[in-house]
Amino acid sequence: MPELPEVEVVRRGVRPHVVGRRIVSEAVSGQRLRCFPSRRMLRETLRGRRFEAVERRAKYLLFVMDNGAVLVLHLGMTGRLGIFRADDTIARHDHLRLLLDNGMELRFNDQRRFGSVQLFASAKELNIFFAPLGPEPFSEQFSAPYLAAKGAKKNQPVKNFLMDGRVVTGIGNIYASEILFKAKIDPRTPAARLSPAKWKRIVESCREVLARAIEQGGSSIINFVDLSGNSGYFQNELLVYGRGDEPCAVCGKRVQRIVQAGRSTFFCNKCQR
Protein backbone atom coordinates (compact mmCIF):
# COMPACT_ATOMS: atom_id res chain seq x y z
CA MET A 1 0.00 0.00 0.00
CA PRO A 2 1.96 2.79 1.32
CA GLU A 3 3.90 4.82 -1.13
CA LEU A 4 5.77 8.02 -0.32
CA PRO A 5 2.68 10.11 0.58
CA GLU A 6 1.25 7.53 2.97
CA VAL A 7 4.60 6.94 4.68
CA GLU A 8 5.04 10.71 5.04
CA VAL A 9 1.55 11.04 6.55
CA VAL A 10 2.42 8.32 9.05
CA ARG A 11 5.71 10.01 9.87
CA ARG A 12 4.03 13.32 10.62
CA GLY A 13 1.41 11.55 12.68
CA VAL A 14 3.73 9.45 14.80
CA ARG A 15 6.44 12.03 15.46
CA PRO A 16 4.66 14.02 18.19
CA HIS A 17 3.72 10.82 20.01
CA VAL A 18 7.24 9.45 20.34
CA VAL A 19 9.86 12.20 20.19
CA GLY A 20 11.17 12.80 23.71
CA ARG A 21 9.68 9.53 25.03
CA ARG A 22 11.71 6.62 26.28
CA ILE A 23 11.18 2.96 25.43
CA VAL A 24 10.38 0.94 28.54
CA SER A 25 10.07 -2.48 26.92
CA GLU A 26 9.48 -4.28 23.65
CA ALA A 27 7.21 -7.15 22.64
CA VAL A 28 7.13 -9.09 19.38
CA SER A 29 4.69 -11.46 17.70
CA GLY A 30 7.27 -14.05 16.71
CA GLN A 31 5.78 -14.08 13.21
CA ARG A 32 8.10 -13.92 10.28
CA LEU A 33 8.48 -10.60 8.47
CA ARG A 34 10.78 -9.78 5.58
CA CYS A 35 13.40 -8.62 8.11
CA PHE A 36 13.18 -8.60 11.87
CA PRO A 37 15.89 -8.10 14.49
CA SER A 38 16.40 -10.65 17.22
CA ARG A 39 14.69 -10.03 20.56
CA ARG A 40 18.09 -9.63 22.10
CA MET A 41 19.14 -7.02 19.55
CA LEU A 42 15.90 -5.12 20.11
CA ARG A 43 16.33 -5.17 23.86
CA GLU A 44 19.97 -4.20 23.87
CA THR A 45 19.62 -1.43 21.33
CA LEU A 46 16.27 0.08 22.24
CA ARG A 47 15.39 -0.48 25.87
CA GLY A 48 15.73 2.69 27.89
CA ARG A 49 16.54 4.79 24.83
CA ARG A 50 14.80 8.04 23.99
CA PHE A 51 13.38 8.93 20.55
CA GLU A 52 15.14 11.96 19.13
CA ALA A 53 13.59 12.23 15.66
CA VAL A 54 11.34 10.51 13.15
CA GLU A 55 12.46 10.79 9.55
CA ARG A 56 11.60 9.28 6.20
CA ARG A 57 13.80 8.03 3.36
CA ALA A 58 12.06 6.46 0.35
CA LYS A 59 9.25 4.36 1.84
CA TYR A 60 11.17 3.74 5.06
CA LEU A 61 10.40 5.32 8.43
CA LEU A 62 13.46 6.14 10.51
CA PHE A 63 13.30 6.41 14.28
CA VAL A 64 16.50 8.02 15.49
CA MET A 65 17.35 7.13 19.09
CA ASP A 66 19.48 9.00 21.62
CA ASN A 67 22.25 6.40 21.38
CA GLY A 68 22.63 7.05 17.65
CA ALA A 69 20.84 3.83 16.70
CA VAL A 70 18.14 3.98 14.05
CA LEU A 71 15.04 1.80 14.02
CA VAL A 72 13.91 1.44 10.41
CA LEU A 73 10.37 0.34 9.56
CA HIS A 74 8.97 -0.50 6.17
CA LEU A 75 5.20 -0.84 5.92
CA GLY A 76 5.20 -3.20 2.93
CA MET A 77 1.71 -3.45 1.46
CA THR A 78 -0.41 -3.56 4.60
CA GLY A 79 1.74 -2.18 7.41
CA ARG A 80 0.21 0.20 9.94
CA LEU A 81 1.48 2.12 12.92
CA GLY A 82 -0.68 3.10 15.82
CA ILE A 83 -0.44 4.58 19.31
CA PHE A 84 -2.45 2.65 21.88
CA ARG A 85 -2.85 2.48 25.63
CA ALA A 86 -0.77 -0.38 26.93
CA ASP A 87 -3.89 -2.20 28.12
CA ASP A 88 -5.71 -1.93 24.78
CA THR A 89 -6.45 -5.29 23.16
CA ILE A 90 -3.61 -6.62 21.05
CA ALA A 91 -4.67 -7.08 17.45
CA ARG A 92 -3.96 -9.96 15.13
CA HIS A 93 -0.77 -9.12 13.19
CA ASP A 94 0.65 -6.74 15.82
CA HIS A 95 4.27 -7.70 15.25
CA LEU A 96 6.15 -5.12 17.30
CA ARG A 97 4.99 -3.22 20.37
CA LEU A 98 7.14 -0.60 22.05
CA LEU A 99 5.96 0.47 25.48
CA LEU A 100 6.70 4.13 26.11
CA ASP A 101 7.39 5.89 29.39
CA ASN A 102 4.00 7.61 29.35
CA GLY A 103 2.05 4.35 29.40
CA MET A 104 1.28 4.42 25.68
CA GLU A 105 2.42 1.81 23.22
CA LEU A 106 3.62 2.20 19.63
CA ARG A 107 2.37 -0.80 17.64
CA PHE A 108 3.41 -2.01 14.22
CA ASN A 109 0.76 -4.18 12.57
CA ASP A 110 1.19 -5.88 9.22
CA GLN A 111 -1.34 -8.34 7.91
CA ARG A 112 0.61 -9.61 4.92
CA ARG A 113 4.04 -9.39 6.56
CA PHE A 114 5.73 -7.82 3.55
CA GLY A 115 6.93 -5.09 5.89
CA SER A 116 10.25 -5.09 7.69
CA VAL A 117 11.89 -3.95 10.90
CA GLN A 118 15.61 -3.25 10.97
CA LEU A 119 18.02 -1.82 13.49
CA PHE A 120 21.15 0.09 12.60
CA ALA A 121 23.73 1.01 15.20
CA SER A 122 24.55 4.34 13.60
CA ALA A 123 23.78 6.74 10.77
CA LYS A 124 26.87 5.44 9.03
CA GLU A 125 25.53 1.89 8.86
CA LEU A 126 22.22 3.25 7.69
CA ASN A 127 23.85 5.15 4.86
CA ILE A 128 25.45 1.98 3.58
CA PHE A 129 22.05 0.31 3.51
CA PHE A 130 20.51 3.26 1.66
CA ALA A 131 23.40 3.75 -0.76
CA PRO A 132 21.71 2.06 -3.75
CA LEU A 133 18.65 4.30 -3.48
CA GLY A 134 17.97 7.06 -5.97
CA PRO A 135 17.10 10.63 -5.00
CA GLU A 136 13.93 11.77 -3.27
CA PRO A 137 11.35 13.27 -5.64
CA PHE A 138 11.47 16.60 -3.79
CA SER A 139 15.26 16.84 -3.84
CA GLU A 140 17.17 19.12 -6.16
CA GLN A 141 19.00 16.14 -7.57
CA PHE A 142 15.77 14.80 -9.04
CA SER A 143 15.54 16.68 -12.33
CA ALA A 144 14.80 16.20 -16.02
CA PRO A 145 18.49 15.95 -16.97
CA TYR A 146 19.05 13.39 -14.21
CA LEU A 147 16.20 11.20 -15.46
CA ALA A 148 17.24 11.58 -19.08
CA ALA A 149 20.76 10.44 -18.22
CA LYS A 150 19.58 7.58 -16.05
CA GLY A 151 17.07 6.38 -18.65
CA ALA A 152 19.26 6.97 -21.69
CA LYS A 153 19.92 3.33 -22.52
CA LYS A 154 16.82 1.78 -21.02
CA ASN A 155 14.25 0.05 -23.08
CA GLN A 156 12.17 -0.45 -19.94
CA PRO A 157 8.67 1.12 -19.97
CA VAL A 158 8.72 4.50 -18.24
CA LYS A 159 6.17 3.36 -15.68
CA ASN A 160 8.41 0.58 -14.38
CA PHE A 161 11.41 2.90 -14.61
CA LEU A 162 9.71 5.36 -12.24
CA MET A 163 8.88 2.58 -9.79
CA ASP A 164 12.54 1.54 -9.54
CA GLY A 165 13.85 2.85 -6.23
CA ARG A 166 17.36 3.09 -7.65
CA VAL A 167 16.05 5.72 -10.08
CA VAL A 168 13.79 7.70 -7.75
CA THR A 169 12.32 6.72 -4.40
CA GLY A 170 8.81 6.58 -3.08
CA ILE A 171 6.80 6.05 -6.27
CA GLY A 172 4.70 2.89 -6.27
CA ASN A 173 1.97 1.41 -8.38
CA ILE A 174 -0.79 3.94 -7.70
CA TYR A 175 1.22 7.12 -8.08
CA ALA A 176 3.16 5.88 -11.12
CA SER A 177 -0.13 5.70 -13.05
CA GLU A 178 -1.37 9.01 -11.69
CA ILE A 179 1.89 10.83 -12.39
CA LEU A 180 2.03 9.65 -16.01
CA PHE A 181 -1.60 10.59 -16.57
CA LYS A 182 -0.92 14.09 -15.29
CA ALA A 183 2.22 14.31 -17.44
CA LYS A 184 0.24 13.01 -20.47
CA ILE A 185 2.76 10.30 -21.19
CA ASP A 186 2.03 6.74 -22.30
CA PRO A 187 3.26 4.41 -19.53
CA ARG A 188 4.52 1.93 -22.14
CA THR A 189 7.03 4.38 -23.64
CA PRO A 190 10.59 3.06 -23.32
CA ALA A 191 12.56 5.34 -21.00
CA ALA A 192 15.22 5.98 -23.64
CA ARG A 193 12.66 7.40 -26.04
CA LEU A 194 11.45 10.27 -23.86
CA SER A 195 12.32 13.83 -24.83
CA PRO A 196 13.76 16.36 -22.37
CA ALA A 197 10.41 18.16 -22.40
CA LYS A 198 8.62 14.97 -21.39
CA TRP A 199 11.09 14.27 -18.59
CA LYS A 200 10.42 17.78 -17.37
CA ARG A 201 6.69 17.12 -17.30
CA ILE A 202 7.34 13.90 -15.39
CA VAL A 203 9.42 15.67 -12.74
CA GLU A 204 6.78 18.36 -12.30
CA SER A 205 3.94 15.83 -12.17
CA CYS A 206 5.77 13.71 -9.61
CA ARG A 207 6.08 16.65 -7.27
CA GLU A 208 2.56 17.93 -7.83
CA VAL A 209 0.85 14.57 -7.44
CA LEU A 210 2.88 13.49 -4.41
CA ALA A 211 2.56 16.86 -2.65
CA ARG A 212 -1.19 16.94 -3.18
CA ALA A 213 -1.51 13.36 -1.93
CA ILE A 214 0.38 14.21 1.26
CA GLU A 215 -1.85 17.24 1.74
CA GLN A 216 -4.90 15.00 1.42
CA GLY A 217 -3.64 12.50 3.98
CA GLY A 218 -2.62 9.84 1.45
CA SER A 219 -4.74 7.35 -0.47
CA SER A 220 -6.79 4.70 1.30
CA ILE A 221 -7.46 1.98 -1.21
CA ILE A 222 -7.77 -1.06 0.99
CA ASN A 223 -6.66 -0.39 4.50
CA PHE A 224 -4.40 2.62 4.81
CA VAL A 225 -5.05 4.67 7.92
CA ASP A 226 -3.02 7.32 9.68
CA LEU A 227 -1.99 7.26 13.32
CA SER A 228 -5.48 8.18 14.47
CA GLY A 229 -7.04 5.44 12.37
CA ASN A 230 -8.36 7.92 9.80
CA SER A 231 -8.42 7.18 6.08
CA GLY A 232 -6.75 9.48 3.61
CA TYR A 233 -8.73 11.41 1.02
CA PHE A 234 -6.55 11.32 -2.06
CA GLN A 235 -8.23 8.14 -3.37
CA ASN A 236 -11.13 10.45 -4.25
CA GLU A 237 -8.80 12.40 -6.51
CA LEU A 238 -7.27 9.44 -8.33
CA LEU A 239 -7.94 10.07 -12.01
CA VAL A 240 -6.96 6.73 -13.55
CA TYR A 241 -5.82 4.26 -10.89
CA GLY A 242 -8.54 1.66 -10.28
CA ARG A 243 -10.75 3.19 -12.98
CA GLY A 244 -10.43 0.64 -15.74
CA ASP A 245 -13.33 1.00 -18.23
CA GLU A 246 -14.52 4.23 -16.65
CA PRO A 247 -14.51 7.37 -18.80
CA CYS A 248 -11.34 9.48 -18.70
CA ALA A 249 -11.91 12.60 -16.58
CA VAL A 250 -10.37 14.75 -19.31
CA CYS A 251 -11.54 13.35 -22.66
CA GLY A 252 -14.23 10.83 -21.80
CA LYS A 253 -12.57 7.92 -23.56
CA ARG A 254 -12.43 4.66 -21.60
CA VAL A 255 -9.50 4.28 -19.21
CA GLN A 256 -7.37 1.26 -20.09
CA ARG A 257 -6.04 -1.33 -17.67
CA ILE A 258 -2.95 -3.23 -18.74
CA VAL A 259 -0.39 -5.31 -16.86
CA GLN A 260 3.25 -4.22 -16.80
CA ALA A 261 5.86 -6.28 -14.96
CA GLY A 262 3.03 -8.05 -13.19
CA ARG A 263 1.34 -4.90 -11.90
CA SER A 264 -1.81 -3.15 -13.09
CA THR A 265 -1.31 0.08 -14.98
CA PHE A 266 -4.17 2.46 -15.74
CA PHE A 267 -4.01 5.09 -18.44
CA CYS A 268 -5.93 6.96 -21.14
CA ASN A 269 -4.57 6.11 -24.57
CA LYS A 270 -6.00 9.30 -26.01
CA CYS A 271 -4.60 11.75 -23.44
CA GLN A 272 -1.30 9.92 -22.90
CA ARG A 273 1.02 9.67 -25.88
Add this chain to the structure above:
DNA sequence: CTGTTAACCTGAGTGC
Protein backbone atom coordinates in the same frame (compact mmCIF):
# COMPACT_ATOMS: atom_id res chain seq x y z
C1' DC B 1 24.09 -6.09 -18.21
C1' DT B 2 18.57 -5.82 -18.95
C1' DG B 3 13.82 -6.61 -17.91
C1' DT B 4 10.22 -9.72 -16.41
C1' DT B 5 8.30 -13.35 -13.42
C1' DA B 6 7.51 -15.57 -9.24
C1' DA B 7 7.63 -15.73 -4.58
C1' DC B 8 6.94 -14.00 -0.06
C1' DC B 9 1.85 -13.56 2.96
C1' DT B 10 -3.23 -12.72 4.38
C1' DG B 11 -7.75 -11.46 3.34
C1' DA B 12 -11.56 -9.61 0.50
C1' DG B 13 -14.35 -10.27 -3.27
C1' DT B 14 -16.54 -13.01 -7.10
C1' DG B 15 -18.66 -16.79 -9.41
C1' DC B 16 -20.32 -21.43 -9.12
Add this chain to the structure above:
DNA sequence: TGCACTCAGGTTAACA
Protein backbone atom coordinates in the same frame (compact mmCIF):
# COMPACT_ATOMS: atom_id res chain seq x y z
C1' DT C 1 -21.94 -22.28 3.77
C1' DG C 2 -18.06 -23.86 0.95
C1' DC C 3 -14.66 -23.98 -2.70
C1' DA C 4 -11.69 -22.21 -6.36
C1' DC C 5 -10.02 -18.43 -8.14
C1' DT C 6 -8.42 -13.46 -8.68
C1' DC C 7 -6.59 -9.40 -6.91
C1' DA C 8 -4.25 -6.04 -3.66
C1' DG C 9 -0.32 0.03 -2.09
C1' DG C 10 6.33 -3.63 -2.09
C1' DT C 11 10.59 -5.85 -2.68
C1' DT C 12 13.86 -8.96 -4.52
C1' DA C 13 15.89 -13.54 -5.94
C1' DA C 14 15.80 -16.17 -9.90
C1' DC C 15 15.37 -16.48 -14.55
C1' DA C 16 15.59 -15.81 -19.76
